[in-house]
Amino acid sequence: MNPELLIIEGVKKAVESLYSVNVEDKMIQTQATRKEFAGDITAVMFPLLKISKKSPEQTGEEIGAFLLSYNRNIESFNVVKGFLNISLSSDFWLSALDAINSDPQFGQQPSSGQTVMVEYSSPNTNKPLHLGHIRNNLLGWSVAKLLEVNGHNVIKVNLVNDRGIHICKSMVAWQKCADGQTPESSGLKGDHLVGKYYVLFNDLYKQEIEELIAKGINKEEAEKSAPILKEAQQMLVKWENGDKEVVDLWKMMNGWVYEGFDKTYHRMGVSFDKIYYESQTYLLGKALVSQGLERGVFFRKDDGSVWCDLEDEGLDQKLLLRADGTSVYMTQDLGTAHQRFSEFKLDEHIYVVGNEQNYHFQVLKLLLKKLGVDWYNNIYHLSYGMVELPEGKMKSREGTVVDADDLIENMVNTAKETSLELGKLGDMSQEEQNSLFEMLGLGALKYFIIKVDPKKTMLFDPKESIDFNGNTGPFIQYTHARVRSILRKAGEEKLDPKLTSAPLNSKEIEIIKLLNIFPEKIKEAGKEHSPAIIANYCYDLAREFNQYYHEVSILKESSHEIKLQRLLLIDNISKVLCLGMGILGITLPQRM
């Protein structure tokens, strides 16, 4: 039962009965009552004053009085300025708790019948994943999960950028210097091995440029004519022509990278329903461009290149086909979007891509609109901010890139050190301990990243990220372990949590109120595409429990009825924490 609806309905009836006016739902504003006032839910009187033609206080008194007789669950009220604070009965909250308890999938929304595609991760295959990818992957996975919980049918996809000059750079350097080195022979994870040669390429490239400059060639010319770069460019041409040797090398090295990525994905707990490869999609989109030309929304310049003029929209002209007829990034994206909307009936297509591509997606949508497709508005760019380090932006050239695998390993190690220091795991097997450290390290990392509103630039301070106190993943995990510990002991005493007629104290009502809005939070977070809302909700709930834990004793409570009821309450806290954190991809331990 939703208390807001009860109040809205009641106030509507009150206005109708007192002032003979029918009001729309949106005129009646409700909010949770602030803690410093008595009451559970508050109706704001200001919007109704024009109807009542009375003071806020008087209007509140009149409506409040009506509500008392309207529903027996409305127990009392008080009016402060224009705010009508309403208290609901203990019975009301007990039945709310009962409803929460009887639904193991509490918060899960009924099927919407809508299909949503979420594209995320989308890495290049020339180097390993870094901190920026971590934010992308965690966000993407968790938004997909969030939409599932909102009742949508979700398809998670990854578009791997497996072709292009950057891949050829790694390949050239490997050919020249690796002497046949493989992940097996080097002991390196595949993506790291390939990344090593990408870095090596750039070193060699720089060296050659310096040599050329020393010979008197100017910098710009040197950058263009360095032999190793030429080699990479030639390799790309060979690749496009299907040269067997190059294609085989490309397949082998990409294979190494995929193996490496799979390990990282697996460890992070992210997955995809379908993987697209750019090598198979990069030629798409040309047909759409021809259509656009026919319809006159695109135009051809003298050199043969095709453009779209977006100056009316306040933007620039955008290139769609090069003078030689080959396609660019935008062409391809038009094509893949078209392909996906043809293949699936998508009600929404979410692209989880960094905010440096805001312009690109703005243009993509406009182009689709101009092409006259009816689904252009179903495209949503989930634009997230960059992750910065205390010393500023990550720069691969300056070696300040935070590697994803290293970071995860660090977090898990820190979890291990902290746990061992606290020494609460005495009788746990080595295996159980290791899986706990993994759970805690990843929980800390995931929570740290997801709790921030996606669109904001965030700061990643390694020192702060390994702090497991306060508003952190381990704090919530710890809270859960505490709850389970009590329930475990209750189980040993054969105590069966259940609803009794024992009255609730005010803290318990607070907690039930909080549990009760979980479905609302899921809807809100889904609408906003923001898992951060769920993260903050879970934190609030955990904090409430910890306060409750200090205020009352559960197992030592003398009243049997109260004891069983408290067990039921905390059992549901544990459930909602698991469900909520599950949306973020964070699992909670039984003990820690």
Added chain:
RNA sequence: GGUCCUAUAGUUCAAGGGAUAGAACAAAAGUUUCCUAAACUUUAGAUCCAGGUUCGAGUCCUGGUGGGACUACCA
């Protein structure tokens, strides 16, 4: 030049147009014969500036200022 994002305690983050702007970290002071102190309690501390809309603005609008991204025949 243009487009977009962003600005809240010393720091990192919250706040569906509503009451006295919440937390955490850092700082200061407390709480373990008691269900896990990775916890809890207390103190101190903030809405970039100027206008506007509104009964009411951190939130919406306009204009500044600071920060960021993009504006490639790269992807």
